[in-house]
Amino acid sequence: MEQYSDFAKYQKSMKYKLYIAVLFCLFTPYSIHAQCKLDKSNYHLVLEDNFDTYNSIADVKKVWQLEPDDRYWGWGDCISPTCKESSWGEYYSESQVSLEPGGILRLHAAKLDSPFTCFASGRTRFATFKSGMLMTKKDVVYDTAMPNQGFPWTEAYTSGYRYGMFEMRCKLPQATSCPSFWLWSGYSEIDIFEYNGGDQANQFFSTQHYAGTNGPYPRVPSCGHTYQADAPQLISDEYHIWTCVWTPEKVTTFFDNREFKTIDSTMIPTFNQCNSLFINLAMHSWCEPASMDIDYIKIYKPNNNDYNVSYKSNSEYMYHNIFEELKGITKISSSANSIAINPENK
Secondary structure, three states: OHHHHHHHHHHHHOHHHHHOOOOOOOOOOHHHOEEOEEOOOOEEEEEEEOOOOOOOHHHHOOOEEOOOOOOOOOOOOOOOOOOOOOOOOEEEOHHHEEEEOOOEEEEEEEEEEEEEEEEEOOEEEEEEEEEOEEEEOOOOEOOOOOOOOOOOOOOOOOOEEOOEEEEEEEEOOOOOOEEEEEEEOOOEEEEEEEOOEOOEOOEEEEEEEEOOOOOOOOOOOOEEEEEEOOOOOOHHHOOEEEEEEEOOOEEEEEEOOEEEEEEEOOOOOOOOOOEEEEEEEEOOOOOOOEEEEEEEEEEEEEHHHOOOOOOEOOOEEEOOOOOOOOOOOOEEEOOOOOOOOOOOOO
8 A cells, every 4th residue: 555655755764864863852861851650540441452362363363454555565675685784674474473372462573594575665675584563454443534634645544543542561572673662644653662672672762753844844853762771681571561642732651651751742743643553573684583472452542532631640750760660769740741850950
């Protein structure tokens, strides 16, 4: 479908520039971040999948899409079978998605014996991995579609979700690999997390992109940041919970129920358009075979569809390490739904 052709153009021109440099970062250093607890009391479940009721992958396919519309879509352009730096090296197949004991859905990336020549979005690709993914189904209307916002190459979306709370509990691979959890509509992209594993298995990054050039907003840079666990702890050591709350005014992301980032819509716009939810195990050509285990995916909506309700604790704290329990941290604000900054860095 045309979606993926546009998406490839968007990725090539914008997304991966982040790995060279974040052009614009609007949040403050670790030492003056406020950190809140996630509060779901004003939200209710609209989707809960614990992957413990399926008998086969055929059953999973009734709920999730396991291959992209453009059959051999994958990350990155590659102009020859020997290229390295420009290739993300994977295509997706439902054969790389499996049900495991204990209600686990596993995405697995297998190294190919030799590069696989395939065609996607009008370009030739030389995939070096066959991998797993899942996304919201394109033939299901989850929210009422909004009109096209004026972006020249994107049709108005009629599937996916418009606003809400999106959560996944998963265990990431320690091997060098590039799993991600994200929302995309063509207008904007919310990368809840991206991860590289290997010698960066104690880090993740979270970014918000906006691709607009027409309409009410000019093109603006991405806003993202890298978060690091204290050594020797690795993110891949155990299961973790990743949550994103997307409202008309803000996007807030949480790690194990602790806030680590809020981006206001005046910083990076997010259009009121339905977004597809993606979870995929992307691979560089130099990555290692890897598996990502998903325990559950949950999606919530606010009670009475009121996006002004609070979704985090009233008490906000100064803290720099999201991998530890808060103990004796100075309280700096009692204002809900805010990022409070301590000018004195206490």
